Amino acid sequence: MTARSRRTLQLIVTAALCAAFGAGPRAARAGEEDDLQREIDTQRVSVADLERLDELKATGDEITQLRSWLDEAWNLRSKHEYDQVREVLERTRKQADLIRAKITASKLRAQANAREAGLADVRARIARTQKALADTIKKKKAIEGAEKTTTEKSADKSADKSADKSADKSADKSAEKTGDKGIAP
């Protein structure tokens, strides 16, 4: 190997070493940025999911806030303020947890309200049924009372008729005994 070649090789190795030591931190920074971007993107997607999940629109403000924070994180990432980005992303994760909890609570609340409404309906139905039952019983008693009176009157009439018939028969028998048959109507 010539001196020139050696110097060339030395230069190449030096250049390679310089390149290797200079590119390392840059590559690490780029990886962190990508991770943060993915994290931001993932959270943005999850925001859309949360919006869909929030059928009752109970967390509109929180979701708006979450979006603004994600935007802030994005801006910070652009400014390579990675620590702040992580802090903001930690906050957005907690905010997403809060939103999920609130959505669940809102659903449970709706469910509870529905149950309350259902219960109220059932109670109203019970009240209506009780009233209808009372009305029916009242009506039935009224009819039974009227019927009882009618039956008693009929019985009295029958008794009177029987008494009349018995009296007539007795009179007829007496007349037959005395030979006075009378004139049939």
Place this chain on the structure above:
Amino acid sequence: MTKTARRTAPRIALALLPAVLSIFAGCATPPKPRELEAYDLLRKSANLQDASKKSPDLVAGAEKMADRSREEWQSNDLEESRRDAIMANIKLKTALALSEQEQLKAKIQTLSAQQAKAEEEASDLSEKLANENEKLVLLQKYVEARKTAEADKQRLSAQMTNEQQKAQADHERLALQLASEQKIAAAQLALRTADTVDASKFAKAEYSAASDMLAKASAELQQNDYAGAQASAEVAKKNADKATEMAKPLYEQAEQASQNKARDEALARDASAISGADVRLERRGDLQRLVIAVPELFSKRKPEIANGHDAVIDAIAQLIKKYPTYPVQIIGYTDNRGKASELLAISAARAQSVYSALASKGVETKRLMASGLGGDDPRFDNKTAPGRAKNNRIEIVFLYH
């Protein structure tokens, strides 16, 4: 101090006042971050205690962040304070939301139980109501049926009463009709009875009146004028009875006469059939006489019936018995030879012999009268022997009017 300095001093003080104030302001505590105020407000929530129980880590974390925020605020590190307050808010809100979830779950569970109980109660009530409604419907049906039955009963009763009245009217009408028909039949019978005595002949006026009234009664019956028919029939019957009453003696007389005549004729025919006897009819005043003359019944001057004449005697006895209403004379006759007293005695004895013979044949003796007339009333010439023989005779005389 100079006059100029006295004038400028207040001005300088006034000019320095903002700067002094800003120095004081810079040294004083900065305003509390809004987020921290919000956190403090959130901490006053009634559910904080439950949230602490449910999510102690979250609440503790929130408190820690809030404390740090306060410290940062006190240290005038507002941005850090605000960020930590935000995190504290988020954590506490999450804890509260989780606590609310728990409460809501419990509430839902309670409500579900209550709803189930209420549903059960509603179901029971509905069942009761259905039962009561069913009973009510049945009761209403029963009442309806009873009312219908009552109405039917009344209608049938009315119908029956009408039918009874109609039947009664029919019965009365039929009774009247029957009575009319009976009276008409009675009048017809009376008229037929009148016919049997030839009332049309012997009581012409009454019979004619009866017939007319009967025809009238029949016409009135046809027109359902039962009272008129009965009255007419009664009059017809009376007229017919009267006609019968009037005609009967006349009819009987005529009938008797007719019968007598027929009997007499029969007697005459039967008498003519006796062999050895001569039969003749005579009228003496009102009396009609059928004379059966039997000659040569006795031997000469003998009072006893000669042998060989039983057939004649039997025939005469049968004839007398056949016609039991006629009184019968047995008269003996002789010829004119001999004393009249002897002849009379012989003829009487001969009549008595015949009387006895007939009596022995079963003829009622109370109907018989025996006598002798001797030689009186000769029927043949006593100058000749045959004439005398024929004058010696017995005459059986049936008497009638």
